[in-house]
Amino acid sequence: MTGTLPAFPGVRAERCPFDPPPAIQALQKEGPLTRVRLWDGSTPWLVTTHAEQRALLGHPQVSADVTRPGYPLSAPRLNGSLSFILMDDPEHARQRRMVQAAFTVRRVEGMRPAVQRIVDRLIDDLLAGPKPVDLVEAFALPVPSLVICELLGVPYADHDFFQDHSRILIRRVTPPEERAAAGGRLLDYLDRLVGDKLEHPGDDLLSKVAERVRAGELTREQAAQMGVLLLVAGHETTANMIALGTLALLQHPDQLAVLCGSDDPKVVAGAVEELLRYLNITHGGRRRVAKADIEIAGQVIRAGEGIILANDVGNRDPEVFPHPDELDLGRDARRHVAFGFGVHQCLGQPLARLELQVVYGTLYRRIPTLALAAGLEQIPFKHDGQVYGVYELPVTW
């Protein structure tokens, strides 16, 4: 029986790089919950429908604790400390609330002029430089890296180091020992920075985290771990949304025209939500394990069974999003689950939204002739990444 279960994650169709793997998307038609087979032979539940994904991600008996038996791992688990996204409340809430203030809607909105300046300057540099150019290296990575460095108090001069190590850390195919080494070096780096902030506190988020160490509320290692989480999540995800979003728009000129032709912030904000829904770059799904038996959609998930919420497929649920496989910047996509759902929903989402609104609202208006400088078949996609995207995006204008 196990041998016949579909493998997860699946393989995307070559000609449809923006769509979830067909074999996985097809499971949605079989019902909200089906079984899949993972790399380690385990057979957790895969949840493919929007309503059931939200119900389970908000369920009190569904755990995000990666150390619980039955948790569906995406790769061999490394020993060592964990960031709070892999914990349950109350410890998860305690740690999350320590950094949440930096990401309130109001606080983040206050960063809009600074983010706009960063984006404008990078586009100036782009236009003054040679072409074609790799948009990932020249624009998609620097935007969120500069922003998160400023917010955290991490020196941007170190960007080659933390970008390279982040990339190794989140590649699904990285051998465990290499992943451990990269994670260890990032942790050491953040630990040194926390040490600096303890001695010379500044007006940045890492200094606030260091204060919690001084107050005895966090260990030094927990603080460094939190720094790694914020730094990696803060640049990788948004960078991929910028580059992959640009590629998707270049492949859908009618939709790109919507952004080129409007300076209405509501149009741009709506476009961001739709691109988040359509691209859903966290394509490994949200991973959980049942703490008790749970009845849902006519099935029983037994205590100790793994659950994967395939949010990329949930965002293509026709019950919620008519013609879900179409990119339609005019639709109301706000109920997407690209940031997850439940108490673990993305902490940095206001910042991600702001950065994407500024980028999508500026780049194509300033460079209306932006074009791909290679065939789609030559673009290296991150099929092997925990976060989907492109490794390179050669563009010209």
Added chain:
Amino acid sequence: MKVTVDEDKCCGAGQCVLLAPEVFDQREEDGIVLLLEAEPGEGQHALVREAAAVCPAGAIEVAG
């Protein structure tokens, strides 16, 4: 319409503030929801219902 919020459930995602900033805000110190208007006017009802629907933590209750 009567709105109540559960601060203990709130995870500070800020979706409610994005949708209905006249009804919801977030505490400066930890990002937890602040209810500005427990009985919002009719013009806000649709947005408040949407805010309750998208709240990831189920921290917003709407009656009436």
